[in-house]
Amino acid sequence: MAGMVSSPAAPPELAVDVRDLTVRFDDFVAVDGVSFSVPTGSVLGLLGPNGAGKTTTVRVLATLLPASGGSASIFGHDVQHDAHRVRSLVGLTGQYASVDEELTARENLMVFARLLRFSRAGARRRTAELLEEFSLTDAANRSLKHFSGGMRRRLDLATSLLAEPPLIFLDEPTTGLDPRTRQQMWETIRRLVRGGSTVVLTTQYLEEADQLADNIVVIDHGKVVAEGSADDLKASVGSGRLRLSLVDDGDLPTASLVMEQIAGHSVETEADRTLVVPVAGASLVTDVLIALRDKGIEVSEVGVHKPTLDEVFFQITGNPRKEGA
Amino acid sequence: MTAATAQSRAQRRQRDNLTRRPSVASTAATSLTLAARGLLKIRHNPFRLFDVVALPIVSTAMFAGIFGGAIAGSVSNYLPNLVPGVLVQVAVTAAVNTGVQLCEDVDQGVFDRFRSMPIARIAPLIGALTADVVRYIVAAAMVVLVGTLMGYTPHSWPGLLLGCLLVIYTAFALSWVFAFLGVRMPSAPAVQGASMFVLMPMTFISNALVPTTNMPSWIKWLADINPVSHLVTAVRQLANQGSVGMDIIWSLVGATLIMLIMAPIAVHAYIRKT
Ligand SMILES: Nc1ncnc2c1ncn2[C@@H]1O[C@H](COP(=O)(O)OP(=O)(O)O)[C@@H](O)[C@H]1O
Ligand SMILES: [Mg+2]
Numbered sequence: 001m002a003g004m005v006s007s008p009a010a011p012p013e014l015a016v017d018v019r020d021l022t023v024r025f026d027d028f029v030a031v032d033g034v035s036f037s038v039p040t041g042s043v044l045g046l047l048g049p050n051g052a053g054k055t056t057t058v059r060v061l062a063t064l065l066p067a068s069g070g071s072a073s074i075f076g077h078d079v080q081h082d083a084h085r086v087r088s089l090v091g092l093t094g095q096y097a098s099v100d101e102e103l104t105a106r107e108n109l110m111v112f113a114r115l116l117r118f119s120r121a122g123a124r125r126r127t128a129e130l131l132e133e134f135s136l137t138d139a140a141n142r143s144l145k146h147f148s149g150g151m152r153r154r155l156d157l158a159t160s161l162l163a164e165p166p167l168i169f170l171d172e173p174t175t176g177l178d179p180r181t182r183q184q185m186w187e188t189i190r191r192l193v194r195g196g197s198t199v200v201l202t203t204q205y206l207e208e209a210d211q212l213a214d215n216i217v218v219i220d221h222g223k224v225v226a227e228g229s230a231d232d233l234k235a236s237v238g239s240g241r242l243r244l245s246l247v248d249d250g251d252l253p254t255a256s257l258v259m260e261q262i263a264g265h266s267v268e269t270e271a272d273r274t275l276v277v278p279v280a281g282a283s284l285v286t287d288v289l290i291a292l293r294d295k296g297i298e299v300s301e302v303g304v305h306k307p308t309l310d311e312v313f314f315q316i317t318g319n320p321r322k323e324g325a
Numbered sequence: 326m327t328a329a330t331a332q333s334r335a336q337r338r339q340r341d342n343l344t345r346r347p348s349v350a351s352t353a354a355t356s357l358t359l360a361a362r363g364l365l366k367i368r369h370n371p372f373r374l375f376d377v378v379a380l381p382i383v384s385t386a387m388f389a390g391i392f393g394g395a396i397a398g399s400v401s402n403y404l405p406n407l408v409p410g411v412l413v414q415v416a417v418t419a420a421v422n423t424g425v426q427l428c429e430d431v432d433q434g435v436f437d438r439f440r441s442m443p444i445a446r447i448a449p450l451i452g453a454l455t456a457d458v459v460r461y462i463v464a465a466a467m468v469v470l471v472g473t474l475m476g477y478t479p480h481s482w483p484g485l486l487l488g489c490l491l492v493i494y495t496a497f498a499l500s501w502v503f504a505f506l507g508v509r510m511p512s513a514p515a516v517q518g519a520s521m522f523v524l525m526p527m528t529f530i531s532n533a534l535v536p537t538t539n540m541p542s543w544i545k546w547l548a549d550i551n552p553v554s555h556l557v558t559a560v561r562q563l564a565n566q567g568s569v570g571m572d573i574i575w576s577l578v579g580a581t582l583i584m585l586i587m588a589p590i591a592v593h594a595y596i597r598k599t
Contacts, residue, residue, distance in 0.1 A: 062441045084346055088443035098434035098441075102366045111365075114358045115444050117351065143369065159438065 013075070015040045015167050015198040016061060020070035023056050023222075030056045032222035033070065038200055038215075040075075040166075043193055045213030046202040053222040054202035055095055058171050061200070062092040074167060091160030095171040095202075097152045098159075099144065105155050106131065106140040109162065116163045130158040134188070150181035157188065168192060170201040174208060186211060231306075240304050242279045242288065247298040249273055258291045279304070352445035359439075359452025364459060373426070377419050377460045381467035384411045388534055389475060396535055404477035409488060409560035410533035412468045413553060416496040417528060419464045421520040423457045424503025428513045431598065450508075450595045454500050461496040465489040481567030488560035491576060495556060498580035501587035508594045533557045552579050 016038035023031040031053040038044040046054050059065040061072055063083040072079045074086045092098075099108050109130055113123035131137045134154040144152065153173065160168060173189065174182040189212055193199055203209050209216045210230045218226040218233075226233060242263070246255055252275070256267045259277045263284055268276045279285055285304055292299060347355070367373050389400045389407055397403035430436065430453065439449045469485065479485040503520055510516045530544060531537075531553040537545045548554055552575075559572035 064437060064440055084443055087441060090441070092438070092441045094434060094437055096434050098436075098438040100362070100366075100435045101433065102369050103362070104369075107365055111358060111362045112438070112442070115355055115439075115442060115448075117354075 013040045014038065014073075015042075016044070016072070016074060016200060017076075018057075018061070018070070018072045021057065021060060021067055021072055022069035023053070023060060023065065024068040030222055031060070034219065034222070034224055035070075036217045036224065036227060038198060040198050041196060042214040043189075043199045043201065043212055045209030045216040046200060046219065047204075047206065047209045047216050048202075048219040049204055051221075052219045054219065055171055056222075057219075058092070058094075058169050058200070058202060062090055062169055063087055064092075088163070089165055089167055091163070091165035091168045093153070093157045093160045093168070093170050093173060095175070097156045099152065099156050101144050104141050104143060105136050105147075105151075108144075108155060109159060112159050113162050118162075126162060130161065134158045148181075150177055150184070153177065153181075153185065154188075157185075161192075165197075167198045167200070170199060172202055172204065175204065240279055240306055242277050242285055243301075243303045243305065244275045244288075244292075244299055245273065245301040246275075247300045251297040254295060255292060255297050258295065258297075259288055262287050262291060274301075278307075347443070347445040352448055352451075355444045355448040356451040356455060359449050360455040363453055363456025367456075367459065374460060374463055376422050377415070377464035378467055380418060381411065381415050381464055382471050384415060385468055385471040385475065392534060401476045404472055404475060405479070405565050406536075406561065407534065408468060408472040408477050408479075409564055410531075410557050411472075412465055412489065412492050412560060413495075413557050414528045414533055415464045415468055416461050416492045417499060417524060417553070419457075419460050420496040420500040421503050421517070421524060423454060423460070423500040424505075424507035424520060425513045425516045426457075427453055427504055427507035428510060428516045431508060431595070446596050447592045450504060450592060454497065454504060457500060458493065458497055461493040464496075465492055479564040481564060484563035484565075484567040485560075488563040491559060491563070491573065492556070495576060495580040498584035498587075501584055501591045505587060505591035505594055508591060508598055527551065527553055531557065552576070555579070 014037045016036075018037065019035050021031055021034045022029065034053070034057060036044070046057065048054050056065065060067050061074065061079060063079050063086050066080060075089055077085045077089070079086050100111065103111065106127055109127040110123050113126055114120070118126060128137075131140050134157070136151065136155060136158065139147065139151060144155070147155070157170070157173070170189065174185050177185060186208070189199065189201065193212075199212075201208075201212060213230065215229055216227065216233060217224055242259070244255065244259070246252060252269065252273065256269065256275055259267045259275060263277045263279050265278045270276060277288075279288075282304070285302075289299065289302065385407065388411065389403060392407070393400035393403040397406065427450075436449060440446065466489075469489065503516070506516050506519055507513075510519065530548050531551045532548060533553060537548040537554070540548060555572045556576045556579075559570065559576045562568050562570045562572065
């Protein structure tokens with residue numbers, strides 16, 4: 001299925017170019033011939049369930065892990081042979097926070113800034129900037145032990161941005177965050193993108209890739225199973241979905257039967273008692289509504305939507321989406 | 326701060342960093358920054374110094390009490406022999422703990438960040454080992470302090486100071502051995518166990534606590550060739566006679582050789598660790 005959707009006109013420069021990347025751990029193949037590229041200035045979503053090989057891929061790209069086969073380059077520099085150069089072009093926010101637990105937020109930023117060869121005054125200035133930008137100023141002098149998951153992520157991300165790297169890897173940036181913190185993280189990522197950074201983010205959340213990514217690469221068991229824009233992927237699944245809510249839940253069985261007969265697909269009843277059925281065209285929607293009115297069933301809400309990425313993913317991999325970490 | 330200056334600042338830094346390899350000077354600067362990080366950690370968690378504070382107190386007091394009367398007739402007669410012995414014992418044990426703490430540290434996410442940054446790969450290791458020199462200094466100072474409180478006065482204070490420096494240097498050299506174990510072994514207790522397995526006989530089958538004269542002949546033979554004995558003798562000569570003997574040369578040469586051999590091996594193991 002890979003490559004089923006043509007990529008947009010190739011821009012002059014690729015931030016990331018991965019060809020046939022393979023990573024083996026002893027006998028186990030964690031990444032199996034993965035290829036994709038990321039145009040400079042765009043956002044790539046690397047989407048896949050737990051264990052798909054997302055972290056392994058990102059670790060190779062960030063020079064933390066050697067590839068067993070294939071090649072990968074960052075802005076034209078090979079990750080294996082030109083590792084030091086690559087390191088000065090990327091910022092990595094790993095799946096697990098890679099900050100110094102025993103230091104305060106400010107000390108963390110100071111130490112890393114000094115490592116990046118900021119002058120003492122420059123490090124202090126940049127630290128203050130980032131603490132402010134990531135709303136950590138109030139907690140700056142507190143030990144990380146008392147930080148929430150969201151604060152830790154923000155500090156981790158701030159640390160990755162110290163040197164304003166042109167390419168940023170975010171490995172599951174919102175896994176384990178509550179919805180509000182997640183929204184904030186999304187906003188932060190959007191701000192980065194507006195600032196011109198190229199971003200590669202991995203996620204298990206289809207919605208997240210849909211919200212943030214220009215292009216999506218779906219991987220499963222170490223292989224690319226689909227790629228394209230979110231809309232491309234949705235379009236590839238074809239038909240739309242009709243969703244209905246009823247005024248009286250007592251009508252659910254009858255309504256369900258009517259919908260099934262007309263649409264020719266089985267009807268799904270969601271947790272909030274919404275009925276969902278795939279429909280081939282708009283005229284079928286009219287048919288359903290008329291049939292329901294004839295039976296005296298009152299509809300409270302109605303909508304037709306393109307399939308969600310959840311449904312796309314289900315269709316591609318045959319696995320239901322996994323929730324959580 | 327305008328966006329334009331921020332941009333040019335970033336570009337300048339990226340150009341500076343966009344070399345193939347870090348230079349020796351930048352490696353040294355990075356290692357120092359990371360050593361400073363080690364000291365910050367001690368400041369936040371002074372319990373990291375527990376071993377180098379508690380062990381000298383317990384060892385000096387305990388061995389003086391146990392062996393003092395039997396070996397030298399009295400505690401005060403025994404102290405000139407004991408203080409150099411405990412100095413060496415405590416410093417070597419502190420070097421083991423360098424490896425143990427390193428083993429815990431390198432598994433933390435922060436070492437991933439070090440590896441993903443444009444800094445010399447060996448800098449975190451050098452930084453950690455350098456910061457630990459502070460621990461050896463504390464250990465040596467504690468032994469001298471406790472010894473003095475118990476009534477010890479060296480024949481030569483400068484000699485004792487030189488002896489302490491020699492011990493600290495040796496501990497630093499040995500810490501490369503334990504750093505290697507710390508990087509290679511799966512868990513901190515494993516490092517502790519393996520190191521102690523070697524260190525217990527090394528420090529006890531020596532002249533550190535008791536003279537070797539009355540030991541059974543094969544143990545005496547082992548004790549006499551034990552490098553720990555030579556180091557202890559060197560410190561005793563410096564502190565009690567104010568003189569420089571062959572043992573000092575042997576200790577310096579030995580420690581330097583160990584470091585020359587083990588540092589590259591430890592560094593290699595650290596770099597290979599993924
Ligand atoms: N160091 C390792 N040794 C052995 N197997 C590993 C190692 N790292 C990851 N794996 C395996 O490789 C597969 C992919 O892992 P990972 O890249 O972490 O997946 P994801 O990030 O998509 O959840 C998993 O089955 C995982 O168990
Ligand atoms: Mg992962």
